[in-house]
Amino acid sequence: MATLGGAARLLIRFTREDLARTRISGRPDALWDLVLSLHRLQRRRPSGTRGPLAPAEVLRWRTNTLACLSGRALGRRVRDHLLPLAPISSYFPDFLTPHTGLHGLEPGLETVLSTPRAQIGRELDELTTRSGAPTWGSDLATGDPHALHLLGGTLRDYFATALAPSWPAIQARTTTEHTRLTGILATHGVGAMLANLLPTTIWHPGDRVLETPYPMNFTIELQGRGLTLIPSWFCSGMPVALVDPALPPVLVYPLNHDPPPATDHHALAKLVGPTRAAVLLAITIATPTRVIHRRTGISASQLSRHAAVLRDNDLITEARHAGQTFYTRTPLGNALIGGR
Structure with a gap:
């Protein structure tokens, strides 16, 4: 099969059952967008530097959010407790983005705070290996009630300050994307839909493999579990997937920020x-x-x-x-x- 050449890539291998079980989210995922928005806050380069420039509406969001957080206790909590858990790197812990985030912030937070401590410890060890240990990670791994309360409260307050004002617009953009993909699916089939996720996506119908650029070489074997496609307003450049192969497979990919054609x-x-x-x-x-x-x-x-x-x-x-x-x-x- 023809590939993207020497660049690192993500390969997702489908069976026939997986193609039938591929789902498109019609709503944004509260926790995926929350975590990816933290990545947007950490991107300091303005323009003209290596990598794609953030869309204008995302740059405006970043400027406004940094102004809202500056000098406030919440800003310090985000800096000290959220950013170390979600660094801009090839890895952040899977427990921050459970599948229940598709049902809203509160169901997602409930799942985050009930994550088995062994899983939190294992994923924080992986984070330490790749990016360094967050200063309060050991308290989370041991199930310290104060640490869990602090995590949940900071996630909730950050969402209310940074994401909630834009959430109706994010939901509307996600609905538009859902309409686009379901239209392709109904007219041309699941292969065409997968091939049109992004301009850089390649669908290999003979091998039933979806290929896309990725920060590192990674392969996901769906093995009959299907795939959930989640459009994200904050996702930047490349799609994102969960690292743990035992978790329900998802592919989070960036929404198109181009303004829609004017309607008369x-x-x-x-x-x-x-x-x-x-x-x-x-x-x-x-x-x-x-x-x-x-x-x-x-x-x-x-x-x-x-x-x-x-x-x-x-x-x-x-x-x-x-x-x-x-x-x-x-x-x-x-x-x-x-x-x-």
């Missing part, structure tokens, strides 16, 4: 009518009728009538479950409103 809502209204344009714009993925009512202000009978026209013209799809109706915009509907 008036032009869309002229084409399909103002009410249908409003309905089409209100629908994303599995949008329930109550949300469309709230966004558009139209009645149930109006929605039913206009949704039928949009559905019959392949602009949306309709599904029913447990007495509720859900609508999803099709790739053609996305193209019509100017989305990717």
Whole structure:
């Protein structure tokens, strides 16, 4: 199979079962984005130096966050207790990013703080080998209640200060990416979806291997467990994966920070009518009728009538479950409103 040449690379080996079990997260992962945001805070180079320049909106976030943390007790706690656990290197502990982070910050924190002490000790030993020992790591490994309380509180307070103000925009960007990938999956199949994660991603269909640049040579054997794809607003350059092969496999990859194409809502209204344009714009993925009512202000009978026209013209799809109706915009509907 053709490869990326001499550069270090990540290889993910799929079976047929893994392809069927590949999942795309429709929401951001609170703890993955939290940890990767700590990496963004530590990148001091402004521009013109080696490596890709951070997107403008990430640079603005970094400037604002550093200003919010400067001179505050939280800033010192982040510096002394979080940054040493998540250095910019080829490794940080897996226990900081459990799979429950996809369900929100609090479920993720609950899992972090209930991590077996043996696992914490093992991963902190690996961190010490690669980047040096964090000053308070031994207290975490022994399950010291004060250390665990300090970790949980600092993670929670940092999220509230640094990530929560941007979280609605991050969620919206993740939804857009989910729409993009599900559209490729529905139209061209899972191989095309994997090949289009990033411009540098290579999908080898004959070998069922996904290849991407990586800080070091690393191979993941999925062995029927499937793969969860997690778009991240803070991920920089290369994708990230868990080190421990026993954990549920994930691939965290950077969202596209290019501004979306401008949408002329008036032009869309002229084409399909103002009410249908409003309905089409209100629908994303599995949008329930109550949300469309709230966004558009139209009645149930109006929605039913206009949704039928949009559905019959392949602009949306309709599904029913447990007495509720859900609508999803099709790739053609996305193209019509100017989305990717």
